[in-house]
Amino acid sequence: MNPGIEGIVGMYVKLGELDTLERMKEHRQGLLDQCVDTEHFSFDVTRSIYRSDLDVIEAGIESLSGEITGHVDAFNENRIAGWALYDQRPDKRVRIDIYFNGDHVAEVVADQFRNDLLKLNKGDGHHAFVFVPPSGSFQPPLELEVRAANRKVLKAVTVE
Structure with a gap:
């Protein structure tokens, strides 16, 4: 270093x-x-x-x-979706990292618009993310982990 x-x-x-x-x-x-x-x-x-x-x-x-606030709203073989934002800098978009069984499978940015987020005063509403898992990759048993900015775990679950 x-x-x-x-x-x-x-x-x-x-x-x-x-x-x-x-x-x-x-x-x-x-x-x-x-x-x-x-x-x-x-x-x-x-x-x-x-x-x-x-x-x-x-x-x-x-x-x-600042701190990251967020939530994973859906996780299944068709999509993993939710939202995330920085409390102190809602204009800065949050990077979302998705892991299957400990392996990094995707990086997406929480920058999609959702009207419900805007109505809830969550920044400008552009804080949503969606990831569509590749066909056949979401196979139980599966350890799923969704991290915001690679530091805050938004979801960690075992899919049986």
């Missing part, structure tokens, strides 16, 4: 510099995207450092965004 990144991110978190952290994230992601191996050179170490930096930066961004 880049030892200085935690201090830099910590400083920006204390200052409430969410925009700066988001620009840092974009920059690191751009650098990571440029790490393409050649016949004579591997970027494995560099990619590892950039991914580690991105994890620290993302944690800083999430700490400034």
